[in-house]
Amino acid sequence: xxxxxxxxxxxxxxxxxxxxxxxxxxxxxxxxxxxxxxxxxxxxxxxxxxxxxxxxxxxxxxxxxxxxxxxxxxxxxxxxxxxxxxxxxxxxxxxxxxxxxxxxxxxxxxxxxxxxxxxxxxxxxxxxxxxxxxxxxxxxxxxxxxxxxxxxxxxxxxxxxxxx
Amino acid sequence: xxxxxxxxxxxxxxxxxxxxxxxxxxxxxxxxxxxxxxxxxxxxxxxxxxxxxxxxxxxxxxxxxxxxxxxxxxxxxxxxxxxxxxxxxxxxxxxxxxxxxxxxxxxxxxxxxxxxxxxxxxxxxxxxxxxxxxxxxxxxxxxxxxxxxxxxxxxxxxxxxxxxxxxxxxxxxxxxxxxxxxxxxxxxxxxxxxxxxxxxxxxxxxxxxxxxxxxxxxxxxxxxxxxxxxxxxxxxxxxxxxxxxxxxxxxxxxxxxxxxxxxxxxxxxxxxxxxxxxxxxxxxxxxxxxxxxxxxxxxxxxxxxxxxxxxxxxxxxxxxxxxxxxxxxxxxxxxxxxxxxxxxxxxxxxxxxxxxxxxxxxxxxxxxxxxxxxxxxxxxxxxxxxxxxxxxxxxxxxxxxxxxxxxxxxxxxxxxxxxxxxxxxxxxxxxxxxxxxxxxxxxxxxxxxxxxxxxxxxxxxxxxxxxxxxxxxxxxxxxxxxxxxxxxxxxxxxxxxxxxxxxxxx
Numbered sequence: 001x002x003x004x005x006x007x008x009x010x011x012x013x014x015x016x017x018x019x020x021x022x023x024x025x026x027x028x029x030x031x032x033x034x035x036x037x038x039x040x041x042x043x044x045x046x047x048x049x050x051x052x053x054x055x056x057x058x059x060x061x062x063x064x065x066x067x068x069x070x071x072x073x074x075x076x077x078x079x080x081x082x083x084x085x086x087x088x089x090x091x092x093x094x095x096x097x098x099x100x101x102x103x104x105x106x107x108x109x110x111x112x113x114x115x116x117x118x119x120x121x122x123x124x125x126x127x128x129x130x131x132x133x134x135x136x137x138x139x140x141x142x143x144x145x146x147x148x149x150x151x152x153x154x155x156x157x158x159x160x161x162x163x164x
Numbered sequence: 165x166x167x168x169x170x171x172x173x174x175x176x177x178x179x180x181x182x183x184x185x186x187x188x189x190x191x192x193x194x195x196x197x198x199x200x201x202x203x204x205x206x207x208x209x210x211x212x213x214x215x216x217x218x219x220x221x222x223x224x225x226x227x228x229x230x231x232x233x234x235x236x237x238x239x240x241x242x243x244x245x246x247x248x249x250x251x252x253x254x255x256x257x258x259x260x261x262x263x264x265x266x267x268x269x270x271x272x273x274x275x276x277x278x279x280x281x282x283x284x285x286x287x288x289x290x291x292x293x294x295x296x297x298x299x300x301x302x303x304x305x306x307x308x309x310x311x312x313x314x315x316x317x318x319x320x321x322x323x324x325x326x327x328x329x330x331x332x333x334x335x336x337x338x339x340x341x342x343x344x345x346x347x348x349x350x351x352x353x354x355x356x357x358x359x360x361x362x363x364x365x366x367x368x369x370x371x372x373x374x375x376x377x378x379x380x381x382x383x384x385x386x387x388x389x390x391x392x393x394x395x396x397x398x399x400x401x402x403x404x405x406x407x408x409x410x411x412x413x414x415x416x417x418x419x420x421x422x423x424x425x426x427x428x429x430x431x432x433x434x435x436x437x438x439x440x441x442x443x444x445x446x447x448x449x450x451x452x453x454x455x456x457x458x459x460x461x462x463x464x465x466x467x468x469x470x471x472x473x474x475x476x477x478x479x480x481x482x483x484x485x486x487x488x489x490x491x492x493x494x495x496x497x498x499x500x501x502x503x504x505x506x507x508x509x510x511x512x513x514x515x516x517x518x519x520x521x522x523x524x525x526x527x528x529x530x531x532x533x534x535x536x537x538x539x540x541x542x543x544x545x546x547x548x549x550x551x552x553x554x555x556x557x558x559x560x561x562x563x564x565x566x567x568x569x570x571x572x573x574x575x576x577x578x579x580x581x582x583x584x585x586x587x588x589x590x591x592x593x594x595x596x597x598x599x600x601x602x603x604x605x606x607x608x609x610x611x612x613x614x615x616x617x618x619x620x621x622x623x624x625x626x627x628x629x630x631x632x633x634x635x636x637x638x639x640x641x642x643x644x645x646x647x648x649x650x651x652x653x654x655x656x657x658x659x660x661x662x663x664x665x666x667x668x669x670x
Contacts, residue, residue, distance in 0.1 A: 004332065004598035011335055018342060021357060029354065039623040041352040044616045045345050052338045058331045064653050077388055079597035085388040093387055093565060094586060100569060101582030113566065120562025124387070135559070143570065153216065153574055 003079055008059035015056060019049030092123045108158040113140035165296065168517075172525025175221055176533060184217075184226040185530050189537045190545075192233020197241045197552055198560065202251070203234035204496045204603070205379035209567050211371050211504050212574035220508040221523045225530040227501055228484075232534045235438065235480060236280055236542060237549075239473060243272045244550060252438035252476045255446040259461065259468035266464055270406040275466060276473045277543045278408075279420055283474035284535040286424035287431070287481030291488075292528055294432075295517070299489040302514035308622040308631040310490075312641035314615045317492045318608060319645040320434040323652060325601050330652050332600050337608035343368055344612025363580045370503040372572040372581055373609055376588035377602045378496070379571075383564040384593060386557065406543070408466070415457075416470040419449055427475030431482025434494030438476040438483075445475030481531065488512055488524060492611070496603030499610045506610075 001009075022045035030040050058064055077085065096119055103112040117136035118129075126132060147153050175181065188210075195206045210230050214223035238253040243260035256276065263272040305313065318337050325333035347367025348355045358364040423445045430441040449471040450461045461468040486494045491513035493499035505512055510523065517524045542549070572585040592602055622631040622638075632638055 002598070003594075004600065007595065007598050007600065008335065011339065015338075015342075018357070026356070034352075037624065038627050039620040041354055041356055043623070044619055045342070045356070048338060048342050048345070052335070052342065055331055055334045055338055059335055064328060064331045064656075077385060077597060082388075086390065087388065090384050090387045093384065093561070094590065097565060097569060097586050098583060101579050101586070104573070104579050104582070116566060116569075117562045120565065121558045124558040124561060126556070126558035132559075139563070139566075147570070147574060153577065 005060050005062070008056050012053055012056035012060065015049050015052035018045065019053070022046045022049055089123055093120060096120055096123065105156070106160050108160070108162070109144050109155045110137075110140050110157050111159060113143070165292070168296075168521050168525045169292075169529070171522050172527075172529035175522045175526035176225065176529035181222055181225050181526065181530060182533065184222055185229045185533045186537050186541065188226045188229020189233040189236075189534055189542060190549075192230035192235075193237040193240070193538075193542050193549055194233075194552060196234030196237025197549065198237075198564075202238070202378065202382070203231050204374070204500060205382055205568075206230055206234045207497060207500050207504075208371060208374035208379055209571045211374070211500065211507075212571050214504055215507050216574075218508075220505060220510040220520075221526040223504060223508055224501065224523065224527050227504060228527060228531060229534045229537075231480065231497060231501075232284065232477075232531075232538060233542070235476060236277070236538050239276045239280065239476075240273065240546060240550065241553065243276060243469075244269060245553065252442055252479075253472070254439070255442040255472035256469065256476075258446060258472075259463070259465045262462070263464035263469060268405070268464070271408050272464075272469060273546055274406045274543065275408055275412070275416065275469050277539055279416065279423075279470040279473035280477040281535050281539040282420045283424040283427060283477035284481055284531065284538075286420075287428045287478040288528060288531045288535070290425070290428045290478075291481055291485060291531075295485055295489050295524075298485065299514035299517050302490050303518075305514070306622070306635070307618040307625070308635050308638045309641065311615065311618040311622055312632075312638040312645070313490060314492055314611055314618070316641050316645045316648070317434040317486070317494065318604070318611065318615075319648040321494070321604050321607060323648040324433075324440065325604070327652055327656055329599075329601065330649060333604045334649065336595070336600055336602065336605040340605040340608025340610075341612045341615065343373070343605075344609045345616070363578065363584075368584070368609075369572070369576050369581060370500075370507075370606075370610060372576070372585050373588060374500050374503070374606055375568045375572050376585050377592045377606050379564065379568045380585065380589035381592045381596055381602075383561055383568065384589070385596075386561055386564075390557065412466045415466055419467045419470045420474045422452075423449065423471050423474040424478040427478030428482040430475070431479030432485045432494070434486060434492065437495040438479040441479035441482075442472035442476040445471040484527075484531075488516060488527070489514060491516075491614070493607055496606055499603070499607040503610045 022042045026042040026045075027040060030042075034040065096116055100112055100116045103115070107115075114133070114136045117139060118132050121132050144155055144157055148155050148157070176185075191210070192203070192206060195209075196203065207227055207230055210227060214226050217223050217226065235252060239256045239260065242253045242257035243264050246257050246261040260272045260276060263269070319334075322330050322333035322337060344367075346357045346364055348358075348365055355365055426448065427438075427441040427445055430444060431437060446461075446468060449467055450458060453461065453465075453467060457465070457467065480497075483493075483495050483498050486492045487498040487502060491502070491511060493502045502512060510516070510520065569582055569585065572581050573579070595602060595605075623629060625631065626634065632642055
């Protein structure tokens with residue numbers, strides 16, 4: 001089974017559980033004064049769940065056939081040959097983004113950002129640390145200034161133990 | 165209308181707004197040139213900035229400038245590198261790149277700029293004529309019609325997704341609608357589908373979703389496949405001689421005239437947009453051209469370059485018509501703009517023009533200014549801006565990812581949002597691997613709340629779903645939506661049957 005049909009299958013399962021929540025768990029919480037209303041909080045989700053299952057089935061069963069004459073366009077990235085691409089680098093970048101999310105508060109914006117930018121370009125194969133580190137530091141400082149001073153959104157610049 | 169234009173002139177010509185147009189165009193061109201970053205990602209990244217401006221007119225002016233700039237930047241990289249930054253400028257590379265290979269990169273850029281300018285200008289004039297007319301009609305609509313109209317819009321977006329893709333697009337739309345029901349809605353005052361997670365209480369942030377759907381996968385695709393977005397032979401980066409001859413100008417004129425009108429109306433249709441307009445414009449002009457003119461298409465034809473460039477800019481302007489008059493976005497980009505407006509407490513729709521005419525007209529006037537800025541400011545700067553194309557990707561990609569993270573963080577001031585961004589981004593990558601279109605998801609997400617509001621209001625008014633049958637216009641629109649969804653399958657089936665019939669007849 002091709003990936004797109006797997007996704008359709010997962011979507012159907014998702015719609016079933018969404019529908020279960022809508023049909024069987026939400027209506028108990030409806031306050032008495034709303035019960036005479038024709039619309040409940042669960043009405044629209046119920047419609048969506050049913051439509052979702054129908055559309056998901058159409059995709060899963062391949063009821064909509066592509067044009068016979070038309071060759072399917074080559075996808076940008078062929079997922080069956082994912083290991084031929086730089087998968088390791090992409091996963092490392094994702095990992096770095098998660099690390100950034102977790103580090104941002106405790107380490108402070110300046111350190112987290114500089115580390116992220118330097119580590120990111122290192123992952124991609126850059127080795128000129130004498131360029132990268134200053135560039136990253138300047139960029140982090142500049143963006144911090146822009147966000148905090150110009151846009152007025154609070155960003156803690158330094159690690160938690162240095163106060164703000 | 166004159167009164168409106170005066171209000172708009174007053175608002176748009178404030179120092180702040182003029183600076184915003186210029187800045188928007190420059191930033192848009194700058195980032196739009198980078199391979200793989202389309203206008204949707206750029207606008208998503210710029211939204212937190214626009215929202216903190218606080219003034220809806222200023223925000224929309226900035227974002228519209230970015231949008232125009234991004235398209236212009238996209239055509240620049242199409243011409244110079246044969247690496248279209250966005251789908252809307254793919255047709256530009258058909259003739260723009262061969263022209264650049266012949267050493268006429270400067271001329272190609274000028275032709276592109278002049279056609280974009282004309283397409284944009286004529287588009288804005290058409291917008292000024294059609295938007296007020298359409299919104300006076302739209303004022304007659306009730307919530308039932310709005311509900312039906314949104315259903316039509318969402319179906320049309322799916323129907324334009326291409327053969328074999330309609331139901332995949334519908335699936336994505338439904339997923340968007342489902343995601344929009346998460347959180348505490350204004351309508352019922354009770355949290356739904358939060359699964360007890362506090363961070364979901366206020367729903368999923370649309371900026372995070374937009375970043376995750378567009379900017380993040382684009383950047384990661386660049387990591388996965390370094391060859392993507394770079395040309396085979398480096399292209400010709402020498403930009404000399406920005407002028408084109410008088411004869412070439414005369415050849416372009418009818419093309420620009422036809423394509424700006426055709427492009428505009430294609431842009432008005434939901435789901436069609438700049439990509440379709442540019443391809444169709446190119447095809448039409450190739451068919452119209454005769455003899456040598458036609459043979460030149462694909463080998464650096466002036467007409468072949470002017471057609472898609474005019475059409476895609478006119479279509480971008482056209483796509484503002486449904487957004488400004490009905491509050492229904494027809495494309496991913498206008499959906500993001502709609503999201504930004506909602507975040508600023510402005511609901512676009514027919515009332516926009518009567519309640520807050522200064523926003524409407526300021527946007528229109530700033531479109532004029534934006535077009536002028538692109539022509540007289542950006543064009544001479546292009547040789548310098550094009551230097552960005554030589555920034556090594558090792559630096560570029562971490563920065564793109566960083567700006568994606570920043571955008572999501574600034575919007576919510578919450579580090580969990582960043583984890584959500586990564587999660588949704590991975591999901592978006594998988595969808596793209598399987599060739600599911602992502603724009604319908606975002607459009608569904610942004611329209612979800614409004615769709616449910618109008619649905620609930622009509623249900624309450626009619627004490628049940630009878631409103632669909634009792635209001636003729638609503639019924640008509642719902643039938644139209646059904647036809648839009650089923651027509652592509654029906655036609656494909658008929659074509660297949662006919663093909664089989666022919667085979668039997670032999």
